[in-house]
Amino acid sequence: MITEKPDPQILQLVQKHFPDIVELKLQNEIATVGHLLHFKAGERIMDYGSYIKLVPLVINGSIKVVREDEERDKELFLYFLNAGDTCSMSFSCCMMDKVSDIRTTAEDDTTLIGIPIKYVDEWMMKYQSWKSFVMLSYDHRLQELIQTIDHIVFHKLDDRLLDYLQKKSTAISSKVIHTTHQDIAYDLNASREGISRILKQFEKMNKIKLGRNKIELM
């Protein structure tokens, strides 16, 4: 099945951004079967109901993962995938041969290595570091989701908002976020007024600086 040669460019990217993948043989396989994909900021990558045929390894940029209620035009921001991350959802989806439960869009211009799902399963048996890589990413994501559930349950919208801003800031690697209060409210599914008021408090605390269509982190 391995007819092509490993792509040296991909090989180098794997070594640089995924230090947990240590086996050289595995690195070479990824470089052989993986495709380099590029998405522009705002582009839809994966949507509900689409079958996953690729598992992404994020090289740079950032991907926003959201859950959405089609009925009432509401969505809930789940998390960002940054360089060195992979999508845990895509693992479970492809293993179970299920359609996507989530929607992902490029938050920033993003490049990733797409790996056809057939190898994902195969490598679990074959490579120790692949297995732990997958498990670690699951663990990390679970912890994060538990934390956001905590925040939602205990009505800690301030924390959630601050978290969101910080994550977004690192996602686009900039202290200045260009967005509206309404968009944030949509992501956290809260009211726009609530967001505005909390943001203003943050400003008074000198945590941020506010402007129209922009928020600067301090």
Add this chain to the structure above:
DNA sequence: ACATTAATTGTGT
């Protein structure tokens, strides 16, 4: 440059 309009943000209840 000025006026008009639309979009975003602030506030009181």
Add this chain to the structure above:
DNA sequence: ACACAATTAATGT
């Protein structure tokens, strides 16, 4: 959450 006021950016003349 709602209604409305105030502010700022975008657009046309």
